[in-house]
Amino acid sequence: MxxxxxxxxxxxxxxxxxxxxxxxxxxxxxxxxxxxxxxxxxxxxxxxxxxxxxxxxxxxxxxxxxxxxxxxxxxxxxxxxxxxxxxxxxxxxxxxxxxxxxxxxxxxxxxxxxxxxxxxxxxxxxxxxxxxxxxxxxxxxxxxxxxxxxxxxxxxxxxxxxxxxxxxxxxxxxxxxxxxxxxxxxxxxxxxxxxxxxxxxxxxxxxxxxxxxxxxxxxxxxxxxxxxxxxxxxxxxxxxxxxxxxxxxxxxxxxxxxxxxxxxxxxxxxxxxxxxxxxxxxxxxxxxxxxxxxxxxxxxxxxxxxxxxxIPHEPADTRPVSFNFHKITLEGLCFTYPGKSNEALFSAGPFQETVHEGELLFIIGGNGSGKSTFLKLLTGLYYPTQGTIQVGTDRVDPANYQAYRELFTTVFTDFHLFDKIYGIKNLAKADVDYWLEKMHMQHKVKYQDGGFTSTSLSTGQRKRLALIAAILEEKPILILDEFAADQDPGFRKYFYETLLIELKTMGMTVIAVTHDDHYFHVADRVLKMDEGRMAAYERDDAGLKNKHEGSDNGN
Ligand SMILES: Nc1ncnc2c1ncn2[C@@H]1O[C@H](COP(=O)(O)OP(=O)(O)OP(=O)(O)O)[C@@H](O)[C@H]1O
Known part of the structure; x- marks a missing residue:
C-alpha cells in the first residue's frame, strides 16, 4: 500500500x-x-x-x-x-x-x-x-x-x-x-x-x-x-x-x-x-x-x-565560492525558451557584451524584444543554452552559478515585496531610515521588527520599498527592470538624475531596462535589444553619436 x-x-x-x-x-x-x-x-x-x-x-x-x-x-x-x-x-x-x-x-x-x-x-x-x-x-x-x-x-x-x-x-x-x-x-x-x-x-x-x-x-x-x-x-x-x-x-x-x-x-x-x-x-x-x-x-x-x-546537480567545486567583480564578459551567450515539444519559442542572443564595475548601463528596446530575458540570462536565473560568462578571468559554470548570482540584486517588473527584509544580517535602522528618506517614503512607512510597517501602498511606492531592500543587500550589481515606469514625473526625474548617480558614486554597477528616452543621457552606455539581439544604438542626446560596442557582434 x-x-x-x-x-x-x-x-x-x-x-x-x-x-x-x-x-x-x-x-x-x-x-x-x-x-x-x-x-x-x-x-x-x-x-x-x-x-x-x-x-x-x-x-x-x-x-x-x-x-x-x-x-x-x-x-x-x-x-x-x-x-x-x-x-x-x-x-x-x-x-x-x-x-x-x-x-x-x-x-x-x-x-x-x-x-x-x-x-x-x-x-x-x-x-x-x-x-x-x-x-x-x-x-x-x-x-x-x-x-x-x-x-x-x-x-x-x-x-x-x-x-x-x-x-x-x-x-x-x-x-x-x-x-x-x-x-x-x-x-x-x-x-x-x-x-x-x-x-x-x-x-x-x-x-x-x-x-x-x-x-x-x-x-x-x-x-x-x-x-x-x-x-x-x-x-x-x-x-x-x-x-x-x-x-x-x-x-x-x-x-x-x-x-x-x-x-x-x-x-x-x-x-x-x-x-x-x-x-x-x-x-x-x-x-x-x-x-x-x-x-x-x-x-x-x-x-x-x-x-x-x-534542480541542478552541481559538481563539487574546489574553487573559491565568491567572485571578485570588476568586469563581466558574455561570450556568444544564447538562451531559448523551449515549447511543449521542445520547439524554440523565442531565442535570445548570441550576446557579446562586457559590463564594467561602476557602469551605469541602460537597456532599451520594444516590447517582447528580449530585455527581461537578457537580464535573467545575465543574472544567472537562466542557464545559457550556448556561450560562456566570465567574471574577470574566472569562468562561470554550473558549479559556481550560485556564487555568480550573488553578485546581483534586482527589482524586476514583477518584483515581490517581502514582509521582512530577509537575508541581511545586522541591518542598522539608520541605514533603512536613510534610504526611506531618499525614496521620499519616510512619512509613509517606518522600519520596524525587521520589515516595513506597511506594504499596502501604491505600486510606485511598493517599488520604492523593493528598491530600498535591494540596495540594502549591498550587492555589487543592481538590476532594474522598468523601475521608473510606475513613478510620477517628479520622482522619475529625481530617480534618473540624482538617485542613479548616487548609486553609481557609491560604486554600484547599475543595469536598467528603460523606455524613458528623456534620460538616456544619464547612462554611460545604452544597449538596444531587437528581436532577441543587441542591435546598434545611436545616441543623439547632446549631439553625441556613439555606436555602442555591442554593435560589432554581427547585428
Ligand atoms: N517563460 C517564457 N516562456 C516562453 N516564452 C517566453 C517566456 N517569457 C518570455 N517569453 C517570450 O520571450 C520574448 C521576450 O520576452 P521578454 O519578456 O524578454 O521581452 P521584453 O523585451 O522584456 O518585453 P517588455 O518590454 O514587454 O517587458 C517574448 O516574445 C515572450 O513571448
Whole structure:
C-alpha cells in the first residue's frame, strides 16, 4: 500500500513499534472474543468464571493500551511524514531553476502542494483506524479458523474475492479521481483569475458573466465526475457492509447442513461474525480515503521528481565560492525558451557584451524584444543554452552559478515585496531610515521588527520599498527592470538624475531596462535589444553619436 510505504519512508517514528502494538491490540481483541465465547459456554454449565474474568481484564488492558499507543503513534508518524515532505518540497522549491517555476505556473504549484497536504491530513484518522481494525480483523479470522477451519476457509475465500473486487473497482475510481484532481487544479486557476482580475471583472458585466459561466461549466464537469466516483464508492461501501451479513447465513445455515458443526461452535461463529461487523464498517468507510490519499501521495511524488529534475546537480567545486567583480564578459551567450515539444519559442542572443564595475548601463528596446530575458540570462536565473560568462578571468559554470548570482540584486517588473527584509544580517535602522528618506517614503512607512510597517501602498511606492531592500543587500550589481515606469514625473526625474548617480558614486554597477528616452543621457552606455539581439544604438542626446560596442557582434 503506497500510503503505508510513504509513512514508513517519511516518518522517523518507529513503524515497527506501531505495527507491533496494533498487532498486540488485535491479538488481545481476538482473545477477548475467545474469552467471552468460552465464558458464555461455561455460564451455561454453571462453572466458576473468575479465571475468565481475570483473563478478560488482562486482554482488555492490552487491547486498550495497544489501541491507544498505536493510534497515538500513528498520528505522530503521519503528521511527521506530512511535515517532512512539506519541508523537503519547500526546500526543493527554493532550489529549482526559474524556468521550472515559469513552466509549471505558480498557481498550479500552490494548489498541488496545499490540496495534497490537506487531503493527507484529512485522511489520517480514518486510515489509522482502518489499519488498526484491519489487524483486528485478521485476528478475528484466525480465531474463526481456530473454532471452525471450514468457516475460516470460506471466509478467507470471501475476503480474497472482496479484496480483488475492491482493487478492480478502485482502479477505475482512481483514474476518475485523477481527473477530479486536475479539474480541481483548473478550478483553482479560474478562481485565481476571478480574484486577481477582480477589478476588470467588476467593471464589465459581460466579462463577469462569461467567467462565471466558465467556472460553472468547469465545476459542473467536476461535479459529474465526483457523482460518478461517489456512486462507485457507495457500491463498494454497500458491498463491504453487506459482506458480513451475506457470509453469516452461509456459515450458520448452509455449511452446517453439509458439514457437522456442534451447536456451541455455531454460537461462537455467529458471535465472531457479529463482532467483525463493526470493524468491517470502519474499514469500508475508510476505503475512499485510501484512494484519495494514494493519489495525493502519487502527485506529490511526481511533483518532487519534476523538481529533482529541475534542480541542478552541481559538481563539487574546489574553487573559491565568491567572485571578485570588476568586469563581466558574455561570450556568444544564447538562451531559448523551449515549447511543449521542445520547439524554440523565442531565442535570445548570441550576446557579446562586457559590463564594467561602476557602469551605469541602460537597456532599451520594444516590447517582447528580449530585455527581461537578457537580464535573467545575465543574472544567472537562466542557464545559457550556448556561450560562456566570465567574471574577470574566472569562468562561470554550473558549479559556481550560485556564487555568480550573488553578485546581483534586482527589482524586476514583477518584483515581490517581502514582509521582512530577509537575508541581511545586522541591518542598522539608520541605514533603512536613510534610504526611506531618499525614496521620499519616510512619512509613509517606518522600519520596524525587521520589515516595513506597511506594504499596502501604491505600486510606485511598493517599488520604492523593493528598491530600498535591494540596495540594502549591498550587492555589487543592481538590476532594474522598468523601475521608473510606475513613478510620477517628479520622482522619475529625481530617480534618473540624482538617485542613479548616487548609486553609481557609491560604486554600484547599475543595469536598467528603460523606455524613458528623456534620460538616456544619464547612462554611460545604452544597449538596444531587437528581436532577441543587441542591435546598434545611436545616441543623439547632446549631439553625441556613439555606436555602442555591442554593435560589432554581427547585428
Ligand atoms: N517563460 C517564457 N516562456 C516562453 N516564452 C517566453 C517566456 N517569457 C518570455 N517569453 C517570450 O520571450 C520574448 C521576450 O520576452 P521578454 O519578456 O524578454 O521581452 P521584453 O523585451 O522584456 O518585453 P517588455 O518590454 O514587454 O517587458 C517574448 O516574445 C515572450 O513571448
Amino acid at each position: 503506497r500510503l503505508l510505504t510513504f509513512i514508513a519512508k517519511e516518518s522517523r517514528e518507529s513503524y515497527h513499534r506501531i505495527i507491533l502494538m496494533a498487532t498486540v491490540s488485535g491479538l488481545a481483541n481476538g482473545l477477548l472474543l475467545a474469552i467471552v465465547n468460552h465464558a458464555a459456554a461455561k455460564v451455561a454449565k454453571g462453572e466458576d468464571l473468575t479465571q475468565f474474568f481475570l483473563l478478560y481484564m488482562i486482554a482488555f488492558v492490552l487491547f486498550l493500551y495497544g489501541q491507544w499507543f498505536s493510534f497515538a503513534q500513528a498520528v505522530v508518524a503521519i503528521e511527521d511524514a506530512i511535515y517532512n515532505i512539506r519541508i523537503r518540497l519547500t526546500n526543493k522549491i527554493r532550489r529549482v531553476e526559474l524556468p521550472f517555476i515559469e513552466s509549471i505556473g505558480s498557481h498550479s504549484l500552490y494548489s498541488r502542494l496545499t490540496q495534497n497536504n490537506a487531503i493527507m491530513s484529512q485522511a489520517i484518522p480514518q486510515i489509522t483506524s482502518a489499519v488498526q481494525v484491519g489487524i483486528l480483523l485478521v485476528f478475528s479470522l484466525l480465531y474463526l479458523g481456530y473454532i471452525s477451519p471450514v468457516s475460516f476457509v470460506i471466509s478467507i475465500l470471501a475476503v480474497t474475492g472482496s479484496i480483488a473486487l475492491f482493487l478492480s473497482e478502485s482502479r477505475a475510481i482512481k483514474d476518475e479521481l485523477q481527473v477530479v484532481a486536475s479539474k480541481e487544479a483548473g478550478y483553482f486557476a479560474l478562481i485565481t483569475h476571478l480574484i486577481e482580475g477582480f477589478k476588470e471583472i467588476r467593471l464589465s458585466q459581460a466579462k463577469n458573466d462569461a467567467i462565471l459561466q466558465h467556472i460553472t461549466n468547469a465545476s459542473q464537469d467536476t461535479k459529474n465526475i465526483r457523482i460518478e466516483v461517489g456512486r462507485q464508492e457507495v457500491k463498494m461501501w454497500g458491498f463491504g457492509r453487506i459482506f458480513i451479513y451475506a457470509l453469516m447465513p452461509v456459515l450458520i445455515f448452509i455449511i452446517p447442513s453439509f458439514h457437522y458443526e456442534n451447536a456451541a461452535d455455531i454460537f461462537k461463529i455467529s458471535a465472531t461474525l457479529l463482532f467483525m461487523a463493526g470493524p468491517i464498517n470502519i474499514l469500508v468507510n475508510a476505503l475512499p480515503m485510501f484512494n484519495r490519499a494514494n493519489i495525493a501521495i502519487n502527485d506529490l511524488t511526481f511533483l518532487e521528481e519534476e523538481m529533482d529534475a529541475a
